[in-house]
Amino acid sequence: MEAAIKTEEFLPLREPTFFILLSISNQKKHGYAILQDTESLSGGKIKLSNGTLYGALTRLLDQGLIERVPSDEPAASGKPRKAYQLTRTGASVLQAEIERLENLVRTARRHLPELTG
Amino acid sequence: MEAAIKTEEFLPLREPTFFILLSISNQKKHGYAILQDTESLSGGKIKLSNGTLYGALTRLLDQGLIERVPSDEPAASGKPRKAYQLTRTGASVLQAEIERLENLVRTARRHLPELTG
DNA sequence: TGTAATATGTCGATAACCGACATATTTAAT
DNA sequence: ATTAAATATGTCGGTTATCGACATATTACA
Numbered sequence: 293m294e295a296a297i298k299t300e301e302f303l304p305l306r307e308p309t310f311f312i313l314l315s316i317s318n319q320k321k322h323g324y325a326i327l328q329d330t331e332s333l334s335g336g337k338i339k340l341s342n343g344t345l346y347g348a349l350t351r352l353l354d355q356g357l358i359e360r361v362p363s364d365e366p367a368a369s370g371k372p373r374k375a376y377q378l379t380r381t382g383a384s385v386l387q388a389e390i391e392r393l394e395n396l397v398r399t400a401r402r403h404l405p406e407l408t409g
Numbered sequence: 410m411e412a413a414i415k416t417e418e419f420l421p422l423r424e425p426t427f428f429i430l431l432s433i434s435n436q437k438k439h440g441y442a443i444l445q446d447t448e449s450l451s452g453g454k455i456k457l458s459n460g461t462l463y464g465a466l467t468r469l470l471d472q473g474l475i476e477r478v479p480s481d482e483p484a485a486s487g488k489p490r491k492a493y494q495l496t497r498t499g500a501s502v503l504q505a506e507i508e509r510l511e512n513l514v515r516t517a518r519r520h521l522p523e524l525t526g
Numbered sequence: 527t528g529t530a531a532t533a534t535g536t537c538g539a540t541a542a543c544c545g546a547c548a549t550a551t552t553t554a555a556t
Numbered sequence: 557a558t559t560a561a562a563t564a565t566g567t568c569g570g571t572t573a574t575c576g577a578c579a580t581a582t583t584a585c586a
Contacts, residue, residue, distance in 0.1 A: 306573060306574075307421050308574070309573080309574095310513065314520055323535090324532060324534075328532095340574095340575095341574075341575050342536090342576090343573095343575060346534065346536085347573075348574090374534080386517075386521075390518075390521075396427065396510055397511055397514065399451070400431055400503075403431055403434065403435065404435065404503075404507075424543095425542080425543070426542080439565090440564070440566090457544095459547095459565075460544055460545070460566090460567080463567085465542080465543090468541090468542085491564095
C-alpha cells in the first residue's frame with residue numbers, strides 16, 4: 293500500500309496556520325494576499341501579524357504542506373512575487389483539521405446538551 | 410449595564426485547555442480525574458501531560474476561569490483532594506470557544522464546498 | 527511630490543505545551 | 557506481608573507558534 297501520510301502529526305493547527313492553509317486551498321496566493329484573505333474570511337476578526345505569516349510560510353514549506361509556484365501576476369520589474377499553494381499533504385492536513393474541529397464540536401455538544409446554541 | 414466579560418480575550422483555547430474546561434463543565438473534578446476524562450472524551454486520542462494539566466490549572470485559576478472547591482470524596486487521611494469547577498466566566502469562555510469552532514468549520518465548508526465530508 | 531497601499535522580511539519576547547522526573551497514597555494481587 | 561499498579565499532585569527545562577515592532581522597497585494615487 294501507499295506510504296500513508298500521517299496527517300495527525302501536524303495537528304492541531306493553530307488558528308493563524310489554519311487560515312493560511314484555508315486561504316490558499318482554492319487558489320494559489322502570495323503572502324500579502326493571504327493576509328487580506330484571512331481578515332476577510334474571519335469577518336475582520338483576525339489580522340495576522342507579519343511575523344506569524346512569514347514564519348508560518350517558511351515552516352509550512354519546510355514541512356511540505358505548501359509549495360512555491362510562479363505567480364500569474366505581472367512580474368513587473370523583474371521582481372517575481374512568491375505565490376504559494378497547497379501540496380496534497382497540505383490538503384490532507386487541512387481536511388483532517390476540519391474533521392478534528394467537527395469532532396471537537398460534536399464532543400462538546402454531547403457533553404453539554406444544555407448549550408444548544 | 411453589567412461589566413461585560415470579554416471572553417474573546419481568552420480565545421482561542423488550545424486543545425488541552427479546551428478539554429480541561431469541558432471536562433469540568435458538568436461537574437467538579439480533581440486533576441487526575443480531568444486527565445482520565447479528557448482521554449475518554451477524546452476517544453483515547455488525547456493524553457494530557459502532567460506539565461500541561463497542572464500548569465493549565467494554575468493559569469486558569471489565576472485567570473478566574475475555574476475555582477477550587479471542597480471535594481466530595483472521602484478526605485481519608487487528612488489530605489483533601491483539590492477539586493475544580495468552572496466559574497461563570499469560565500463557562501462563558503467555553504461557550505464562546507465552541508461558537509468559535511463552529512464558525513471555523515462553517516467558514517471552511519463555505520470556502521471549500523467540495524469537501525462535504 | 528508625497529503618502530498610502532502593496533509586498534516581504536527579521537528579531538526578541540511571550541505563552542502554552544511537552545516529556546521527564548519526583549513523590550506520596552491507596553488498592554489489588556501474589 | 558510484600559510488592560506492584562493505579563491514583564494523585566507537582567516541578568523543571570526545552571520547544572514551538574505566535575505576536576508586535578522594526579525595516580525596506582515598490583506601486584498607485586492624489
